[in-house]
Amino acid sequence: xxxxxxxxxxxxxxxxxxxxxxxxxxxxxxxxxxxxxxxxxxxxxxxxxxxxxxxxxxxxxxxxxxxxxxxxxxxxxxxxxxxxxxxxxxxxxxxxxxxxxxxxxxxxxxxxxxxxxxxxxxxxxxxxxxxxxxxxxxxxxxxxxxxxxxxxxxxxxxxxxxxxxxxxxxxxxxxxxxxxxxxxxxxxxxxxxxxxxxxxxxxxxxxxxxxxxxxxxxxxxxxxxxxxxxxxxxxxxxxxxxxxxxxxxxxxx
Amino acid sequence: xxxxxxxxxxxxxxxxxxxxxxxxxxxxxxxxxxxxxxxxxxxxxxxxxxxxxxxxxxxxxxxxxxxxxxxxxxxxxxxxxxxxxxxxxxxxxxxxxxxxxxxxxxxxxxxxxxxxxxxxxxxxxxxxxxxxxxxxxxxxxxxxxxxxxxxx
Amino acid sequence: xxxxxxxxxxxxxxxxxxxxxxxxxxxxxxxxxxxxxxxxxxxxxxxxxxxxxxxxxxxxxxxxxxxxxxxxxxxxxxxxxxxxxxxxxxxxxxxxxxxxxxxxxxxxxxxxxxxxxxxxxxxxxxxxxxxxxxxxxxxxxxxxxxxxxxxxxxxxxxxxxxxxxxxxxxxxxxxxxxxxxxxxxxxxxxxxxxxxxxxxxxxxxxxxxxxxxxxxxxxxxxxxxxxxxxxxxxxxxxxxxxxxxxxxxxxxxxxxxxxxxxxxxxxxxxxxxxxxxxxxxxxxxxxxxxxxxxxxxxxxxxxxxxxxxxxxxxxxxxxxxxxxxxxxxxxxxxxxxxxxxxxxxxxxxxxxxxxxxxxxxxxxxxxxxxxxxxxxxxxxxxxxxxx
Numbered sequence: 001x002x003x004x005x006x007x008x009x010x011x012x013x014x015x016x017x018x019x020x021x022x023x024x025x026x027x028x029x030x031x032x033x034x035x036x037x038x039x040x041x042x043x044x045x046x047x048x049x050x051x052x053x054x055x056x057x058x059x060x061x062x063x064x065x066x067x068x069x070x071x072x073x074x075x076x077x078x079x080x081x082x083x084x085x086x087x088x089x090x091x092x093x094x095x096x097x098x099x100x101x102x103x104x105x106x107x108x109x110x111x112x113x114x115x116x117x118x119x120x121x122x123x124x125x126x127x128x129x130x131x132x133x134x135x136x137x138x139x140x141x142x143x144x145x146x147x148x149x150x151x152x153x154x155x156x157x158x159x160x161x162x163x164x165x166x167x168x169x170x171x172x173x174x175x176x177x178x179x180x181x182x183x184x185x186x187x188x189x190x191x192x193x194x195x196x197x198x199x200x201x202x203x204x205x206x207x208x209x210x211x212x213x214x215x216x217x218x219x220x221x222x223x224x225x226x227x228x229x230x231x232x233x234x235x236x237x238x239x240x241x242x243x244x245x246x247x248x249x250x251x252x253x
Numbered sequence: 254x255x256x257x258x259x260x261x262x263x264x265x266x267x268x269x270x271x272x273x274x275x276x277x278x279x280x281x282x283x284x285x286x287x288x289x290x291x292x293x294x295x296x297x298x299x300x301x302x303x304x305x306x307x308x309x310x311x312x313x314x315x316x317x318x319x320x321x322x323x324x325x326x327x328x329x330x331x332x333x334x335x336x337x338x339x340x341x342x343x344x345x346x347x348x349x350x351x352x353x354x355x356x357x358x359x360x361x362x363x364x365x366x367x368x369x370x371x372x373x374x375x376x377x378x379x380x381x382x383x384x385x386x387x388x389x390x391x392x393x394x395x396x397x398x399x400x401x402x403x404x405x
Numbered sequence: 406x407x408x409x410x411x412x413x414x415x416x417x418x419x420x421x422x423x424x425x426x427x428x429x430x431x432x433x434x435x436x437x438x439x440x441x442x443x444x445x446x447x448x449x450x451x452x453x454x455x456x457x458x459x460x461x462x463x464x465x466x467x468x469x470x471x472x473x474x475x476x477x478x479x480x481x482x483x484x485x486x487x488x489x490x491x492x493x494x495x496x497x498x499x500x501x502x503x504x505x506x507x508x509x510x511x512x513x514x515x516x517x518x519x520x521x522x523x524x525x526x527x528x529x530x531x532x533x534x535x536x537x538x539x540x541x542x543x544x545x546x547x548x549x550x551x552x553x554x555x556x557x558x559x560x561x562x563x564x565x566x567x568x569x570x571x572x573x574x575x576x577x578x579x580x581x582x583x584x585x586x587x588x589x590x591x592x593x594x595x596x597x598x599x600x601x602x603x604x605x606x607x608x609x610x611x612x613x614x615x616x617x618x619x620x621x622x623x624x625x626x627x628x629x630x631x632x633x634x635x636x637x638x639x640x641x642x643x644x645x646x647x648x649x650x651x652x653x654x655x656x657x658x659x660x661x662x663x664x665x666x667x668x669x670x671x672x673x674x675x676x677x678x679x680x681x682x683x684x685x686x687x688x689x690x691x692x693x694x695x696x697x698x699x700x701x702x703x704x705x706x707x708x709x710x711x712x713x714x715x716x717x718x719x720x721x722x723x724x725x726x727x728x729x730x731x732x733x734x735x736x737x738x739x740x741x742x743x744x745x746x747x748x749x750x751x752x753x754x755x756x757x758x759x760x761x762x763x764x765x766x767x768x769x770x771x772x773x774x775x776x777x778x779x780x781x782x783x784x785x786x787x788x789x790x791x792x
Contacts, residue, residue, distance in 0.1 A: 042300075057375045059368045061339055068343050069309040079415045085374050098412040098746055110372045119374040124414070133590060139500035140488040144295035146303075154299035157488060160481015162421040163499050169590035171414030171743055175421070180481030190306035199310050205335040205368055206379065237589055253744035259555040262523070262548035263562060266516065269546070273511075281491045294494050 040193045042147040046214040047187055049201075050221050050230070051123050053247035055208035058083055058121035060107040062200035062209060067105070069188065069199035078174045079103040080185040081125040081200055086252060089117050093251040122245075122252055123209060125200070126151060126172040126185035127233065130240035134164035134173065143182065149214070149242065150187045158182050169237045187211075212244070310338050311348035318348075323400055330401035331380075340364040340399065361394030369393075411747030418749050420739045423759040425475035427735045428767055430581045430603065431728050432472045437578035437604070438611010439465040440514070440570060442638065447567040453637045459784035460622065461615045462518050467775035469510055475767055478758060498584045509577045513570040519544075520563040522782050527551045578607040585734060592667035593738040598656050605649035610727035612642045613720040618775075620717060628785065632709050639716050642723070643699040650692055670745035678740050678748055683733045691726015695719040 066081045067074060083104030087097040101108065104121075113119055128151045129135075135143050135151060142157035143164055158181035165173040165182065176183040188198035192211065196202070201209045212221035230244040233252070245252075291297040313336045317324045320337075327333050338344055340359045346352035371381040388396075396404060409418055443461035445451045477483045490507075493500035519526075527549060530541035579600035585591075586599025616638045623630045660668060675683055698719040702712050736751050754760040 054376055055379075057368060057379050057381075058372065061367070065310060065338075065343075070306070076415065077419050082415050084412075087374075096746070098744065100412070100415055103415045107367055107370075108372060108374065110370075111374075113373045120376075121374055133588075136496045137499065137588070138494055139497040139503070140485075141289070141294040141296070141492050141494050142488075144293055144299070146300055147292055150303075152299060152303050154296055155302070156299070157296060157485065157492075158482065159485045159488065161476075161479075161499065162481075163497070163584075165416075165421050166739075167588050167590055169743060171417045174416040175481060182481075186303055189300075189303040191308060191310075191312075193304050194308075196308070196310075196312045202310050202312055202336050203339050205339045207334055253746060259550055259552055260558050262546055262550060262555070263558065265546040265548060266519070270511070277490070284487070284491050289492060294492070 039195075044215060045148040045192075047128065047149045047192060048212040048214050048225075048242035048244060049125065049128070049187070050210040050212050050224060051125075051243055051245045052208045052210070053120055053122060053245060053249070055206040056083070056121040056123055057206055057208075058085060058104060058108045059205065060104040061203045061205060062123060063103050063105045065199040065203040066185070069191075070186070072183070073177060076102045076105075078176070078183070080172075080183070081123065083108075084122045084124060085119065086122060086249065087111070087113065087117050087119045088249060088251045089114070091116060093249075096251040096253075098253070118249075120249065122248075123200075124170065124172070125243060126187070127170055127239065127241035127243040128185075128187060130242060131238065133167045133169065133237070133239055137163045137167040139163065146189070150189050150192075151184075152186055152189060153182050153184060155179060155181050155183075169234050169239065170241075214242070308345045309343035311343075311345040313337055315348040316344070326400045331403050332400065359399070361392040361399070365393040365397070365399070408750035408752070409747060410749075411742070412744060413742040413747040413749055414744060417739075417742055420736070420749070420751050422735055422739060423479065423751075424732075424736075424753060424761065424764045425479040425759050425767075427728075427731045428475040428764055429472065430578070430735070431610070431731045432468050432475070432767075432771070433578050433581055434603065434607030434727065434731070435611050435614050436465045436469045436472065437574040437607040438609065438613075439468070439615050440574045440611070441608050442612050442615050442641070444567045444571050444574075445641070447564065448571065451637065453631075453633050456631050456634050456785070457615055457619045457638065459521065459782070460619055460779075462514065462521070463778045463782060463784060464615055464618055464771075464775060465611075466514055466518060467771040467778055469506075469514060470774055471767060471771045472506070474770070475764070478763055478767075498580060498587055502580045502584065505573075505576055505580050509570075509573050513566060513573050517563055517566045517570060518782070520559045520566070523548075523559055524551045524556060525782070575604055579604050585738070590743060591738050592665070593671055593741070594734065596656060598652060602649070602652050602656065605645060605652055606727050606730055608645045609642065609649050610724055612638060612645060613723040613727075616642065616716060617720045617724075620713065622779070622784075626785075630713065632712075635713065635716060639699060639719070640703060642719070643696070643703060646692070646696055646699065646723070650696065653692075667745055670741050674737065674741045674748060678750070679733055679737050682729050683737070687726050687729035687733055690722055691729050695722045695726065698722075 060083060063079065063082055066072060067079075070080055072078060072080050081103075082100055084098050084100045085104075085108050089095075099108075108121070111119075128145075128149060130145065130149065132145055132151050135145055138144075139161065140157055140159060142154045142159065143151065144154070145151050160175060160180045160182065162175060162182070165175070173182055173184045175181070188196070188200075191198055191202075197211055198209075201211050210221045210224075212225060213219045214222060214225075216222055224246075225244060228246055230246050231248040232239075232241040232244060233248075234241075286296050286298065288297040289295070292300070316337045323337075341356060344356055347354075347356050366384050369381050369384070371383045375381055384393075393399075439461045442454065443458050443465070446454050446458045477486060480486055489500050489503045493503065495501070523545065526541055526545045528551075530538060530545050530549075533541055582600035582603030585594040585603075586596055588594050616635060619638075620630055620635065622628075660671070695718075698715050701707075702715045702719075707715065739749075740751065741748050756762045
């Protein structure tokens, strides 16, 4: 092949590849699709959480960290995550005494315990249900399960009708009074898609909160889930909840 | 057919309905975002929006990039699994260099008490103590080095 | 925390759905009930209630126009409400309801009213001048045909629409019941009976409203109240009430007998925070008393004037009772915690966006609209028959 034809072919080839790549990139930009963003592929992950009751000390660091990281209103009516304290009389487990002062934001003061009672802390958060009842009822598609298993809210489409808040069996959603749209735990989506941990996991001093990737067998938490007995809250609701509790007492609501 | 002649007003009503539906479809086309429905019944841009939040906590790995000496001290310590920002607060802007100010030093007591104050609801195995009896008003850091707190 | 007894998940303490969301099923219930009454004459040929036919349709229309307003006032972002029509989520009862509402308003109610009034509208168009003429022209779609063939076509079309309209009316309000009944997270709401209870209580409230409107409007216009008409309506009210009451009792007995995990918490709530609205207002004054009054009027031989007074009292109490029922469903469903360990209180304010004042205004507004509709589209011939 002579030089001019070779140059022409290589130039043409380069143009074709570049235009193709540019058009793919342009489509991605135009559609707002993060799929082709570098490194993170949504289809490679299916996020879940492990909550280890036996490690939780009720320090409330997770609650404070979440409110800081995600700019959650600091009042006592709005929480993306909170910690509950249970006091269970072993002869009356159907009526535990539960409290969550300011969601556990300031920790818990000590309380005396009777001889027949046990007590422990339970961190609560959005369960990122795979069969989510809140997603089912949203009238406009403002809340959804992402391809990597995180239930998110589209603040630009939410009407603030509050149907999803009614549909969540776990009480994890609330209306942000500043935007009049629904807000809730996002599993720190902005962090986990960059290889960081959610703020609550990062700051939990005892490892009671751990992020799990159900699609990654190399993940140590994935291995823990595979080898230990875990529970979800309200399994009778069949929500496909993905916040797995280890050491969960039967009295926990 | 004379019947059809007398039904003209019904045809007009029918036409009104069809016109209404067509108008609705046209308006709808302009109002629905183009990236709606790409992955499911939602706007694909919502995923991008969710990822665009600014970060407050840098994460333990970020601290190790500069503070290698502290990392070495903590490696064998009881606090090795406690992330730096548990006591030092959110430091993403410090780690990235965006915030020139020096982060505030913890006071050597408040953060310690938050976790280690004795509470019957905490797991029995967790190291906890009645701080008032143990140290009165003194700072914990007077005896316990926070990065390696065990007193041997 | 003020007003909280026991434990509630922190996000549950503040109620999400206010009195405006109580108003909404009440209003759509009145619409469905009024329409069912109108269809009695049209489809089932119960000619004795003919005097209320047009009034029932106009009442339904006036209330249907107001129905979306409490929702708009409640939404966090009302300017986005059209998204429900542009990107409706097919699994959401609320989204699908938007289309049911639109279908019912456009395809059934407006069309039926138009077909029934078309002859009068054409006459008014011929008889008026200026702006009024233009208005009536538009309302008749500039058709001047009121020949016998055209009117026969109208009647046939109207009949078909009414036949389709009956299941549509059931769908309209049954859907509202389904919006609540399909929420598995809330045991006070979650029952397959919910759409059916809503439909029958809608019929009860709608029939009572039309009956009261007929009596009231006749008195206002100096018109004689046709007793056979009112007697028949009252008997239908009685039958609908019996069915409604039976359904609610079935639900109650079922709950008490099965006593699932939610029962004790709900039972406690009904006996404490919901006592006045549920036991006193809904069951007592709103159901037992009207049922008794109507039963007496069916059995005892009362004079016309006395019977009329019984009907008026029963009708008013019925409306109070059905409103209380909506209140108990909506507000009651949010007073207890989903942990079944605690209760909160509903702080109803007066002059706020979701307060008592706009609620009262929204209840009065349909009557204002109805007054306008009655002038534009008189339900009875102009010749008043005074006593």
